[in-house]
Amino acid sequence: MAKGVLVDLTKCIGCRGCQISCKGWNEMSAQKTVMAGDLTNPPRLNAHCYTHIRFQEDEKEGGPVWSFVKDQCFHCKNPACASACPVGALKKTEKGPVTYTFERCIGCRYCMLACPFYIPKYEWEKVVPWIRKCTFCSERIAADLVPACIKTCPTGTMIFGELDDMLKEGRDRITANPGKYVDHIYGEKEAGGTSWMYLSAVPFEWLGFNTRIPAKELPDLTWAYIAKIPAVIGVVLVAGAATWAITRRNQNMDKEE
Ligand code: SF4
Ligand code: SF4
Ligand code: SF4
Structure with missing residues (x-):
């Protein structure tokens, strides 16, 4: 059965434990970085950082609202990145993760263009560069372990389980807590549905989510575009x-x- 994750952003305290444990599990080296004037560090997702906590400040009912947003690959049900890859380097697996086989990659970077969430990153500084993105800890899932970021989170911001159960849990939380969440599970419908889904207290566009993604699978659209060139x-x-x-x-x- 396909696995999924429900990310409840109202629970995130911005501790970045998930960011660190992801780097540790994936054996990624530390990089020099800069503070961008808020609590976000590094400034954005990059080839050395598969997941990233972004600080967002907004205003609601006259007062400030602070949010922390966890960015990583959404592991789409029918991923545009995999569809655009001409050599099958990216694949949707039965258990949910969209995996990457670097031995197949020819560096064309079509996946970067195709992804509606702007997730895949490229190792520009390397002589033999690969694409980098969250793996959904596919090897941990195969061994019946929880993804490293979820295992570390001290507040239970993320829960992991059967995809359908995660969706149901998201709906139940919205129904049981009137006014706490916006009535939208981001990822339920976007791009035809994704394995990572989000709940939020403020509209998703305030949090920098791409809210113009159609509620249908994108691979056909991707290829209609690519076929023109x-x-x-x-x-x-x-x-x-x-x-x-x-x-x-x-x-x-x-x-x-
Ligand atoms: S979010 Fe982007 S990189 Fe991740 S599976 Fe979907 S299309 Fe691919
Ligand atoms: S699922 Fe694994 S690779 Fe993806 S963000 Fe979490 S720890 Fe990193
Ligand atoms: S570990 Fe949990 S609480 Fe800490 S930043 Fe990540 S998602 Fe938020």
Whole structure:
């Protein structure tokens, strides 16, 4: 059965334990970063940070409202990134995670263009760069473990379980707490539905969520768009494959030396 996550943003205290445990589990190195003038650090998701806590300040009924937003891949039910990938490097798995096989990747970056949530990041600084994004801890889920970020969270902001149960829990919380949440589970319908879903006390557009995503699966739209530029695809594929072959050859030569 497919797994899902319900993220209740009203419970998040911005401790960033999830951010740190994700880096630890995925063996990502620490990076120099900057404070952007608020409590967000690093400033945005990047290739060294699969999940990220964003501080957001808004106003409601004349008073300030502070929110912390956890960003990561939504693991769409029918992901546009996987559909746009010409070599099958990204795949939706039965248990929910959208996984990435770097050995297949040719660096064309179509997934970055296709994702309506702007999630995949590229290792621009590397000689042999790969795409990076949250893995939904697929290897932990396969071993019946909870994703690292969820395991760490001290407030129960995220709950993990069967996708349908998570959706039902989201609806139940909205019904049982009139006025506490906006009447919208973000991810229930966006892009045809996602495995990570959100509850919030303030409208999702205030929190920087893309609220213009249609409530239907996007792969068909993605390919309708990409099909209009076949020549570009060809050039990018050939260039990507050539770059990949050259860098692999260089690596092998380095090893032999
Ligand atoms: S959020 Fe973006 S990167 Fe993640 S599965 Fe959906 S389309 Fe792919
Ligand atoms: S599910 Fe795993 S990879 Fe994704 S944000 Fe959580 S800890 Fe990181
Ligand atoms: S660990 Fe939980 S409370 Fe702390 S920032 Fe992450 S989601 Fe929020």
